[in-house]
Amino acid sequence: MRRSVAARLMRERLDPADVVVCGLGSTARAWREQNAPHPTYYASDPMGMAPALALGLALARPDRRIVLLEGDGDLAMNLGVLITIAGAAPANLRVAVFINDRYETGGGQPLPNAGRISYVTLAAGAGWPWTGEAHDEAQATRLFAALLELPQLGLVAVHVDAEESPYPPGPGPTSQAEDRALFQRRLSDER
Amino acid sequence: MSGDGPANAERIVAALLDARIEIAASLPDSWLSPLIERLSGEPKIRHIRVTREDDGAGVCAGASLGGKRAVLVCQNAGLLLSANALAGYAHHHQLPFLVLAVYRGSYEDRFYYQMYKGLVTEPVLEALRIPFHVVDRIEDVAIVEDAVREASLARRPVVVLLRRAALLGDAKAS
Numbered sequence: 001m002r003r004s005v006a007a008r009l010m011r012e013r014l015d016p017a018d019v020v021v022c023g024l025g026s027t028a029r030a031w032r033e034q035n036a037p038h039p040t041y042y043a044s045d046p047m048g049m050a051p052a053l054a055l056g057l058a059l060a061r062p063d064r065r066i067v068l069l070e071g072d073g074d075l076a077m078n079l080g081v082l083i084t085i086a087g088a089a090p091a092n093l094r095v096a097v098f099i100n101d102r103y104e105t106g107g108g109q110p111l112p113n114a115g116r117i118s119y120v121t122l123a124a125g126a127g128w129p130w131t132g133e134a135h136d137e138a139q140a141t142r143l144f145a146a147l148l149e150l151p152q153l154g155l156v157a158v159h160v161d162a163e164e165s166p167y168p169p170g171p172g173p174t175s176q177a178e179d180r181a182l183f184q185r186r187l188s189d190e191r
Numbered sequence: 192m193s194g195d196g197p198a199n200a201e202r203i204v205a206a207l208l209d210a211r212i213e214i215a216a217s218l219p220d221s222w223l224s225p226l227i228e229r230l231s232g233e234p235k236i237r238h239i240r241v242t243r244e245d246d247g248a249g250v251c252a253g254a255s256l257g258g259k260r261a262v263l264v265c266q267n268a269g270l271l272l273s274a275n276a277l278a279g280y281a282h283h284h285q286l287p288f289l290v291l292a293v294y295r296g297s298y299e300d301r302f303y304y305q306m307y308k309g310l311v312t313e314p315v316l317e318a319l320r321i322p323f324h325v326v327d328r329i330e331d332v333a334i335v336e337d338a339v340r341e342a343s344l345a346r347r348p349v350v351v352l353l354r355r356a357a358l359l360g361d362a363k364a365s
Contacts, residue, residue, distance in 0.1 A: 021253075041256060046279035049249040052241075056253020056261065059214055059237055080242030084250075088239045177285040177346070184256065 001137050003030040003098055003160040009137070010069065010096060011036045013144045019064045019187070021057060023050035026104040026165035027071040039190070041183045044176050048077030051095070055085050058093040061187070065092045067148075072099040072119065076111055079122060085153070086127035094147050095155040104165040119157040130154035195360025196225030199329045203291070203358075204229050204236075206335035212236060212262050212289065214254040216247035220266035222293045222358050227264060244269025245276040248348070251288035252280045260339060262289040263348075267296070267312040270350065278319045281347035289339050290350040294325065299355040316350060323350035326357045 007030040014020070020040040022028045028042050041057070043050035054068040075081075075097055085093065101114035111117070120131040129152055134140035143156045174182070203226055207215070216239045217227050230238050241247040247263040254261035263269075270277065270292050280286045296309025316323045322341060324334055335351060342349040 045283060046245075046275045049245065049252075049276055049279070052246040052249025053253040053256065055239070056214065056216075056250040056255070057257045058253070059239070059250070060254040060257025060259035060261075078243065078246065081246050081249075084239065084241045084246050176283045180256065180284050180286065184258065188258065 001140065001158075001160055002163065003027065003100065004033060005137060006096075006098060006140055006158050006160050007031050007034050007069070009140050010067075010144055013148055014038060014067060015065065015148070017064065019057070019061070019066050021050060021054040021066060021068045023068070023070040023074040024105075025071050025073065026100070027069050027074075027098045029165055029168070030098070031069050039183060039186050042179065048074055050074055051078070051081040051085060054093060054095075055081075055088060055090065058090040059088065062090070062092055064187075065094065068093065068095045070095060070097045071104075072097055072101065072117070073103045073111060075119065076117070082123050082126035082128065086123075089129070089153050091152050093153055094150070096144065096147070097155065097157045099157055099159045100162045102162050104162070105167065108162065108164065120155070123155045128153060128155055132156045134158040195329070196358065197229070199358055199360060200225040200229035202329055202332050203335065204233055206332045207262060208233075208235060210289070210336040210339040211260050212339065213259045214251070214261040215239065215264060216241050216250040216261070217264040218242075218244050218247060218266070218269060220293045220295065222295070222355055223264060223266070226291075226358060230264065243272065245273040248273045248276040248280060248288075248290075251348070252276075252284060252286040255286040255288050260288070260343075262291055264291045265293075267292045267294055267308050267352065270312060271308065271315060274315060274319055277321050277348055281319070281321055285346035286348075287342035287346055288348050289335070289342055290348055291335075292350055292352050293358060294352040294354050297354070312352070321348055321350055323352055325352045325354065327354045329357050329360070332357070
């Protein structure tokens with residue numbers, strides 16, 4: 001499954017009120033290409049921090065459901081966060097991990113032990129109450145729907161194709177701090 | 192841990208409440224035990240236990256993103272580990288939060304393995320351009336509220352380094 005398909009399947013199943021946090025790299029580019037209407041915070045650098053950031057946002061805004069779209073390279077940098085999130089267990093946080101076993105933006109180098117890592121096993125072992133693993137479009141369709149119907153914390157690991165994800169041609173019109181301010185203004189206006 | 196620890200923890204948590212802190216992330220140090228115990232029992236602050244200090248920085252940044260004031264409570268080794276996270280949230284995202292870090296490795300300490308932390312903490316924070324303030328005595332705890340305001344105005348984390356005496360008073364070293 002192409003990662004753009006996985007991103008589309010998620011977009012089609014999100015509630016209009018959902019808030020998205022997106023880890024850096026190819027997952028972020030796949031989500032940006034969706035032009036989804038949902039408020040989205042692109043966590044950017046520092047690498048490895050998106051899950052903790054999403055946890056903090058979920059704690060601060062219990063009135064909104066936070067959906068983290070994460071890449072396996074970003075998550076592998078900081079697996080301990082699976083324990084931190086399971087301990088906090090915010091009922092309004094859902095996670096989808098896009099797995100391509102590569103550092104796509106860095107040039108497609110393999111992750112350590114690529115292809116033999118089970119993120120659902122890691123999450124379950126860290127105490128996550130619900131996990132699912134999708135290898136194709138049919139499974140992703142079913143599991144994304146199940147994830148979003150949960151009343152509690154959950155994680156879906158979705159396997160996507162390894163495909164190039166080159167850097168965008170330029171930095172874009174706004175800095176991270178400006179994007180942060182725009183995101184905060186939108187969340188505030190939607191109260 | 193006894194001595195003045197519980198009383199000082201009470202005053203620190205009162206200062207956090209005065210500063211309208213609502214979310215705390217912590218990773219323990221023995222000198223922080225009374226403070227973390229007090230935090231965990233404070234109903235007005237959501238206390239999260241983290242596995243690494245930079246996770247705590249991320250949690251606080253996310254809380255700040257969502258409009259809440261947050262504090263990371265950790266040892267100064269956690270500041271060293273979190274250098275990239277602190278710099279990223281300070282200068283890239285520009286998200287404010289407070290860090291209360293115990294200042295290990297200085298004149299109050301009694302362990303070889305703590306001393307390097309005391310040597311490098313302040314130079315590292317200076318290099319990261321993260322504002323910091325050292326609190327020697329609990330009587331100066333009001334700086335917590337000032338530091339939270341400073342963080343908010345500067346749009347970056349601000350660190351308050353707590354000496355042993357500020358946390359534990361005259362308790363025996365451990």
